[in-house]
Amino acid sequence: MMFVISGPSGCGKSTLAHHVLAALPRLAFSVSHTTRPRREGEEEGKDYYFVGKEEFERMIAESRLAEWAVVHGNHYGTSKRELELRGASDKDVILDIDVQGARQIRERYKKGLFIFILPPSFSQLKVRLVKRGQDAPDVISRRLARARKEIRAYPQFDYIIINETLETAKRELESIIVSERCRLLKRQKSIIPILRSFAEPE
Numbered sequence: 001m002m003f004v005i006s007g008p009s010g011c012g013k014s015t016l017a018h019h020v021l022a023a024l025p026r027l028a029f030s031v032s033h034t035t036r037p038r039r040e041g042e043e044e045g046k047d048y049y050f051v052g053k054e055e056f057e058r059m060i061a062e063s064r065l066a067e068w069a070v071v072h073g074n075h076y077g078t079s080k081r082e083l084e085l086r087g088a089s090d091k092d093v094i095l096d097i098d099v100q101g102a103r104q105i106r107e108r109y110k111k112g113l114f115i116f117i118l119p120p121s122f123s124q125l126k127v128r129l130v131k132r133g134q135d136a137p138d139v140i141s142r143r144l145a146r147a148r149k150e151i152r153a154y155p156q157f158d159y160i161i162i163n164e165t166l167e168t169a170k171r172e173l174e175s176i177i178v179s180e181r182c183r184l185l186k187r188q189k190s191i192i193p194i195l196r197s198f199a200e201p202e
């Protein structure tokens, strides 16, 4: 199962993704490839695989990407290998990707659940991007301009989380994942031994 988290930059995707990865079992983070420079504190292979544009283009040409997009002038993509690797040993995978990537996953894979994160308002989004302190003012302006377009994609998603109070948003994301795991189809394997036990004589 893939839980695809999307929404404008600064809406809280990575905060929420990190929270559920720590709070719930059997979840793995899909580490994307990107051509953007590494930020301070980011680790190769943990936050991203940092690659050059040539390497990224080779991955596209060799059909090694499950999805990819150009976001804020840099290339970002999820490799097919990453999904196989992280999805091994019964784990569900969390993808933190932009709306174009989410659309591609929806078209190509059946196993996705799509979650859109909305900030409480445009002005709050701006405050959070400024407070995060990771981007120069011109970068923040570009991210905000893009956010106006990105939020129009919300109807393509299965769930919407309004990230006003962090605690509520965390609980909502946990609940979405937990409920999805309780679906009848996902429980088949666990149900069989229980049903068998009922068929046995006392």
Ligand code: ADP
Pocket (backbone or CB within 6 Å): 007, 008, 009, 010, 011, 012, 013, 014, 015, 016, 128, 129, 131, 132, 163, 164, 165, 166, 167, 169
């Ligand atoms: P994204 O991954 O979507 O770009 P982040 O998770 O980096 O967004 O969040 C952007 C900033 O907003 C971070 O500094 C984060 O700590 C802060 N933040 C996230 N959610 C909330 C919230 N509900 N209230 C206040 N600040 C928040």
Ligand code: 5GP
Pocket (backbone or CB within 6 Å): 006, 007, 008, 009, 013, 032, 033, 036, 067, 068, 069, 071, 076, 077, 078, 096, 097, 098, 099, 100, 101, 102
């Ligand atoms: P950042 O540079 O702030 O880490 O990420 C910028 C944007 O790129 C975010 O919206 C993030 O969700 C998106 N992104 C990160 N990885 C991928 C990916 O593999 N594919 C796509 N399509 N978008 C990604």
